[in-house]
Amino acid sequence: MEPLLLFYGIAAAVSVYAFWFHLLARQLTGPKVWPIVGSLPFLFVNRWRIHDWIASNLRSTGGACTYQTCTICLPFLARKQGFYTVTCHPKNIEHILRTRFDNYPKGPHWQAAFHDLLGQGIFNSDGETWLIQRKTAALEFTTRTLRQAMARWVNRTIKNRLWCILDKAVKENRAVDLQDLLLRLTFDNICGLTFGKDPETLSPELPENPFAMAFDIATERTLYRLLYPGFLWRLEKFLGIGAERRLKQCLEIVEKYMNDAVEARKGDPSDDLLSRFMKKRDVSGNLFATPVLQRIALNFVLAGRDTSSVALSWFFWLVMNHPEVEQKIVGEISRVLGETRGNDRQKWLEEPLDFDEADRLVYLKAALAETLRLYPSVPEDFKYVVQDDVLPDGTFVPAGSTVTYSIYSVGRMKTIWGEDCMEFRPERWLTPEGDKFEAPKDGYKFVAFNGGPRTCLGKDLAYLQMKSVASAVLLRYRLSLAAGHRVEQKMSLTLFMKKGLRVHMHPRALP
Numbered sequence: 294m295e296p297l298l299l300f301y302g303i304a305a306a307v308s309v310y311a312f313w314f315h316l317l318a319r320q321l322t323g324p325k326v327w328p329i330v331g332s333l334p335f336l337f338v339n340r341w342r343i344h345d346w347i348a349s350n351l352r353s354t355g356g357a358c359t360y361q362t363c364t365i366c367l368p369f370l371a372r373k374q375g376f377y378t379v380t381c382h383p384k385n386i387e388h389i390l391r392t393r394f395d396n397y398p399k400g401p402h403w404q405a406a407f408h409d410l411l412g413q414g415i416f417n418s419d420g421e422t423w424l425i426q427r428k429t430a431a432l433e434f435t436t437r438t439l440r441q442a443m444a445r446w447v448n449r450t451i452k453n454r455l456w457c458i459l460d461k462a463v464k465e466n467r468a469v470d471l472q473d474l475l476l477r478l479t480f481d482n483i484c485g486l487t488f489g490k491d492p493e494t495l496s497p498e499l500p501e502n503p504f505a506m507a508f509d510i511a512t513e514r515t516l517y518r519l520l521y522p523g524f525l526w527r528l529e530k531f532l533g534i535g536a537e538r539r540l541k542q543c544l545e546i547v548e549k550y551m552n553d554a555v556e557a558r559k560g561d562p563s564d565d566l567l568s569r570f571m572k573k574r575d576v577s578g579n580l581f582a583t584p585v586l587q588r589i590a591l592n593f594v595l596a597g598r599d600t601s602s603v604a605l606s607w608f609f610w611l612v613m614n615h616p617e618v619e620q621k622i623v624g625e626i627s628r629v630l631g632e633t634r635g636n637d638r639q640k641w642l643e644e645p646l647d648f649d650e651a652d653r654l655v656y657l658k659a660a661l662a663e664t665l666r667l668y669p670s671v672p673e674d675f676k677y678v679v680q681d682d683v684l685p686d687g688t689f690v691p692a693g694s695t696v697t698y699s700i701y702s703v704g705r706m707k708t709i710w711g712e713d714c715m716e717f718r719p720e721r722w723l724t725p726e727g728d729k730f731e732a733p734k735d736g737y738k739f740v741a742f743n744g745g746p747r748t749c750l751g752k753d754l755a756y757l758q759m760k761s762v763a764s765a766v767l768l769r770y771r772l773s774l775a776a777g778h779r780v781e782q783k784m785s786l787t788l789f790m791k792k793g794l795r796v797h798m799h800p801r802a803l804p
């Protein structure tokens with residue numbers, strides 16, 4: 294081709310692209326976008342504070358609480374894979390999670406990424422497949438026996454292991470990583486509740502458990518898949534190299550462990566979730582096959598493992614920094630125990646709270662909800678747009694694009710929670726008399742447990758578990774941050790503390 298012709302050709306293509314990009318950028322309302330890479334440079338620069346960055350973007354929309362951005366500014370892709378509508382507007386969230394639920398599934402990218410780990414389990418399916426599991430599971434989650442089973446697993450772990458570990462740390466005047474202990478505790482609990490086997494990862498020696506490790510790595514490697522274009526991880530998987538190779542090895546360990554758990558339960562059914570699902574039948578009236586049962590169980594383990602421990606870590610940190618709240622929590626627990634166990638302090642300490650005692654802790658529940666408002670365990674969630682739609686605030690969302698609803702940002706908007714939204718104030722969750730817990734009238738102002746048909750099934754169990762652990766720790770110990778330890782957020786789909794929560798425990802003198 295003539296060089297001059299080539300030059301004009303390129304110049305024409307660049308001009309057409311520049312015009313097209315100008316039209317696209319004009320429609321976008323979020324951070325500045327660049328040709329081709331869109332808002333990725335800003336995302337990269339803010340990667341260490343992604344949730345706060347999203348919240349500040351949403352704040353700068355005035356009261357709109359919604360913006361649109363693009364990460365692949367190329368024709369045909371810009372309106373689909375690369376297009377993100379980010380919102381924390383309660384009406385929009387209600388629309389996505391409830392009103393037009395069918396238009397906003399998890400979607401093909403999410404499902405493809407998680408398929409090897411979670412199969413078509415409740416956490417990773419849409420439509421009929423999800424609905425059948427949801428109905429079956431919802432029946433079980435409302436039973437009192439499941440709550441009693443949770444109380445049993447939690448209390449056993451607290452009494453036999455957590456207290457011993459903490460007492461030893463007090464004696465040796467040694468700091469502990471409370472987040473690590475809590476992650477181990479909730480992992481043991483969810484395994485107990487799901488398939489009746491406690492792997493005892495919370496033990497004085499803090500052992501490495503092959504199943505827990507393999508499951509951790511498999512979850513992390515699966516999340517990597519969401520960060521890169523789909524063809525990259527598929528190619529790695531096909532060639533059996535890189536992160537995909539490790540993922541495959543870990544999946545084999547997880548599968549073997551789950552297979553053993555299912556076989557063990559077959560011979561000895563109990564009151565765990567797996568035993569309950571073994572008695573159920575699928576749509577064709579058949580009992581679930583072993584691989585299906587494995588996946589069902591694994592989905593519950595993933596759903597219920599880290600969320601409560603992460604919430605508890607933020608709770609303890611907030612309480613440490615708010616002595617007036619700590620005093621009220623300890624006061625409430627003491628009052629309830631005074632009524633149920635009398636005035637002998639020894640009796641208060643020898644057993645963790647039972648089910649009914651935990652139920653009476655209204656202020657503690659408010660403090661936990663307040664923690665989740667400011668530090669939701671799942672800070673951002675994503676949905677796929679099936680058909681073009683218009684959100685209640687008038688934002689047009691194109692089919693094939695992604696809607697991100699920022700649970701982290703909802704709790705941090707003055708327009709939603711008032712001028713004092715950044716303050717940790719459990720009182721906002723209580724009735725004016727202060728004796729009852731009161732969730733906000735607009736349920737979509739607080740979506741830490743999601744909302745609509747896909748609301749978290751484990752919410753009540755999680756509150757029960759968190760109350761038991763919080764009171765078991767606070768009644769015995771005061772906490773103080775280890776010297777030099779800085780609490781930071783880890784950028785992941787779960788709001789971990791990046792370097793854990795290193796604290797010293799001090800015996801508490803009860804009132």
Ligand code: HEM
Nearest residue numbers: 415596597600601604670671741742743747749750751755
């Ligand atoms: C503080 C603790 C917890 C928080 C903040 C929490 C939060 C959430 C959120 C945000 C979702 C929606 C996730 C999504 O669809 O993308 C969810 C779903 C779910 N959660 Fe929880 N969760 C907690 C504890 C638990 C526990 C302890 C269990 C089980 C014992 C559990 C079981 C489930 C299940 C089964 C789903 C899937 C529901 C469905 O898709 O239909 N959660 N949870």
